[in-house]
Amino acid sequence: MSGPLLLGVRHHGPGSARAVRRALEAAGPAAVLVEGPPEADALVELAADDDMRPPVALLAHVVDEPGKSAFWPFAEFSPEWVAIDWALRHGVPVRFIDLPAAHTLAMRARPPRPGRTDPIGALAEVAGYDDPERWWEDVVEHREGEAFTALGEAMAALREAHEAHEAHQAHETQEAHKACETHKACEIQECPGDSVDPDTGWNAVDDHDLVREAYMRLQVRAARREFGDDVAVVCGAWHVPALRRRTTVAADRALLKGLPKAKVDMTWVPWTHRRLARAGGYGAGIESPGWYRHLFEVPDRPVERWLTKVAGLLREEGRIVSSAHVIEAVRLADTLAALRGRPLAGLGETTDAVRAVLCEGSDVPLALIHDRLVVGDVLGEVPEAAPAVPLQRDLSRTQRSLRLKPAALEKELDLDLRGDTDAARSRLLHRLRLLGVHWGEPADSARGSTGTFRETWRLRWEPELSVRVAEAGVWGTTVLGAATARAESDAVAAEALTDVTALAERCLLAGLPDALPTVMRVLADRAALDADVGHLAQALPALVRSLRYGDVRGTDTGALAEVAAGLAERVFVGLPPACAGLDADAATQMRGHVDAVHAAVALLEETGLRERWRTVLRSLAVREGTAGEVRGRCARLLLDEGELADDETARLMGLALSPGTPPAEAAAWIEGFVGGGSGGGLLLVHDERLLALVDGWLMEVSPDAFTDVLPLLRRTFSAYDAGVRRTLGELVRRGPAASGAATALTGIPHGFAEELNPARADAVVPVVRMLLGAGAGAGAGAGVAA
Structure with a gap:
């Protein structure tokens, strides 16, 4: 090697990954530099851990603001991951050279940059392709050795054209700004000159890539001083022309001067194929990670092996698919590739073949194939040695002890709260929801059970939940402690009575006895001050449900029962006058309150309250001035109760x-x-x-x-x-x-x-005669006679 080996790649491209591996094997560099945040240098050794299974991601978040975070995902077919794996296996130092996350996250407060044209998409358009993914497959995935150098040259030409265009736009911007008499007096609502940041002197809107590339060049120079010219750089192909450019150290440092900086923490977190896809919200993703993983893993005959996978999935779903179907689909895919001038059948050809042969022309099974195979529900794993906030470690320990492993594929979990393990699982899921970590969502049971001793959840672990766990870490070091502190804080901050009653219910569901005293004190205060019968009626059902849940979970709910009884008495007293003089909408709303209170009182154990409620219903059913809808509803409730x-x-x-x-x-x-x-x-x-x-x-x-x-x-x-x-x-x-x-x-x-009303009868005769085919011209009397 006579200089740094610049390997321009496409992120998450299996063809690029194989090309990188071959290039590193041939060159044998003394060090490998990878596009990524330098804070991850201390974590790179974990990539070689036996418990590390891609897809994974580097997660950086601001220490004081965990919600301000960023991910750097890696799949096993990502060129950067292949480079890291090769370096660790060969004992070669590996460094990350992108702009530090400390700057990247601090700059998040700046206005977002306008979307720049995808360079891969631009090259595909020049080549006559309407689909960048298809162009990439043809040029790189199936002809990777021939296109590796050509890709760098194409990117250089594209960068040159792009920079020339930006220079022209910048010139017009400066001229427009100079045309303003003064900046403050500019009559243009958004002055073009505002794009220049007065604090840093660099263009915050357009030149973020230039700042990153300046930092990369400085890191490459430092690596060359340490290791010589035998250095390999693996980065996005878009950056290769910038790394080849001859610039001075002073010029690069000038671009970095004055950048904002934040204190950040970084770790590895599991990632999913769904989040690698563009539809999952990751901007540098791909549309078909499952397909790309297949291309990277299979040693030969990728089309035949892929269609065999598809056939297996369809058989699992009960569809009849034979070996003959697979053979015919392979032939059709190869024929389509030849007709379209492609070197090998790609995802488009295999999908068309699957639709025509395996799915018999139906698009319905294709949605399943796309979700389960083309994208996939793979969830990576990280070793326990990876840094994590104490709350994350406690959560991981609890998940293992309860045998509740996170998974990317949504699954339904039925819990019987009479069992200790299921009851503990329920408490964990409710505590996490209270902390804003929505790993599980309550669902209707497929068994149709409505008993309070059963719960049904839908579970799916998303990578963003790692950020939510980091955010929740400010409340405590354990899930129990954090949920208790969060509940107490939410109770004090709550303004509406219904919010506090709902929180009391959630505390019982989550098993937070230490939070209940604070919640009950706030609840009693809010209930004493709230004179709105509608608010009281809305709050009562949640309290009564909490009493039932408490019974199932063995929680002491004595204080809650006292508050519920007091609240019910206030509803009984205030409801009759509140039901008078209502318009139609208010009457409908009040009817709903009556239903809710009736259902709640039916669950209370105190018989005296039930008798008091029936007396209230009788008075409302016959009370003059009470809205008709409410009177009718009260009469119906009494009838159903056998009281009428x-x-x-x-x-x-x-x-x-x-x-x-x-x-x-x-x-x-x-x-x-x-x-x-x-x-x-x-x-x-x-x-x-x-x-x-x-x-x-x-x-x-x-x-x-x-x-x-x-x-x-x-x-x-x-x-x-x-x-x-x-x-x-x-x-x-x-x-x-x-x-x-x-x-x-x-x-x-x-x-x-x-x-009999003859006029009304005669009105339908013409229509009847027409339906019978007798014509509509006869007289009405004749029709009646007929």
Whole structure:
């Protein structure tokens, strides 16, 4: 080697990775320099640990602001990872030479740079490709040896054109800024000259790459002084022309002068293939990490092996795929590659072959193949020796003891809280959620169980959760201690009563007995000061649920029961006056509060509170001035509880639907009584007296009033199941034969008026005749006679 060996690569490119390995084997450099933050030099030895399994990432975060962080991901097919692995196996020093993370994270406060054209995309466009991934496969992945040098030359030409364009734009910017009489008096809302940072003197918008490359050149010079010219540099191909450029040390240091700096910590964290993909939010990613891993791993016949994988996945999903299907798909992929002038079938050709042969033209299985194979759900692992905040170490120990291993593939976890292990798993997941680490999300059980002793979670570990754990580290060194401190802080900071009651519930779910005294004190204070019945009604259900959860988990909830009882008493006293004088929207909201309180009181063990609540319901059901929807709902709740006889129910409905009641108020009563998901449709099906009352009232509504109440009635009856609506229609259609009781009660056949209405009957005759093919021209009378 007569000088530094500059290996320009594409990040996460398997062709580049193989080319780098061959180049290092041939050159045998004395040191390897890799694009990455220098703070990771102390961690590079961990890459050789037997427990380190890519994909992994270097994570840097500001010590005082863990949320300000950055990742540098590596897959096993990343050229940088291959270079690190080669150096460690051969005992060659390896250094990171990119701009330190201390500067990178400190500069995050600056305005983001406008997106620059992807150089790979630009080269692909010049070559006549509309897909950069396909161009890369053709030029590098399948012809890597021929294109390695050509790629560097192409990048140099691209950089030259790009820099010439930027120089022209900078000249126009400076001229525009000079045209302003003064900067402060500039009439342009966003003066072009504002892109120049007055503190550092360098262009914060456009020249971030120039700063990085200046630092890289300084590091290369330092390595050459230490190791001589036998140095290999592995970096993005875009940077190679800049590293070849002859510049002075003083010029490079001038670019770095005055850069902001922050104190950072760095470690290794697991990464996933999903996060390597562009769709996962990583800007330098690839669209098909699973496919690239396959290209890097297989020794030969990549198309045949890939289609065999696809066939295996489809068989696991119950699809019939034979060996003949695979053979035919291979032939089709090779034929498509030849027709398209490609050296070897790529992902596009194999996907087309899979769609046509293995999926029989359907795109539905392709979504599964893309998710499970093309992208993949691989989660890397890092050794225990990797630096970590104490909270992360405690979390890792707890995960191992509970046999709850993080995984990139979403899975459903059913827990039986009567078992010690499952109860501990539940507490851990609830504590993490309280800390903002959403590893698990509660879900509806596939078994349909609603018991409080069961929980269902959906688990998926994302790399960003490592940042959330680092952020949560400010609350404590253990998951239990941190969750307790966070709960106490949230309780003190909470403003709404419902927030505190929800927090009390979460504390019981998470098993935080030390946080409960603070939460209960704040809860009692907020409840004493809050006079809004709606707020109190919203808070009560969460408290009652907490009592039930406490019973399941064996937690002492005596103090919570006292607060819940006091809160219920205040609701009972304040609810009747709060239900008067409500408009339609407020009445609907209050009806929801009544339902919530009713469900909560039913779960309380104190029978005295239940009797008090029934008394409140009776008063609301007959109280004048109470919103119709609330009165109807209270009557229905009493009926369901067996506290209201059928005759009394019919009497209340008759009063609510009497001619003296405004139609809108009567319709609201019906909505409260039989609307929503209350099962009111079945009630009308089985009690035809109530159905007859509703039917009779509806027949008496005037045409103008009917137009006004129709939307509410449609909402009421549209909530019923199709079978219930059909049965109600049949009952109305059958008329006199359907129910003698209804006829006796009203004197009118159920579902019918007293006499036939010829005008209404004649209105449908033309349509009926047209449907029967008899024409619509005959008279109405003839139609009726027919």
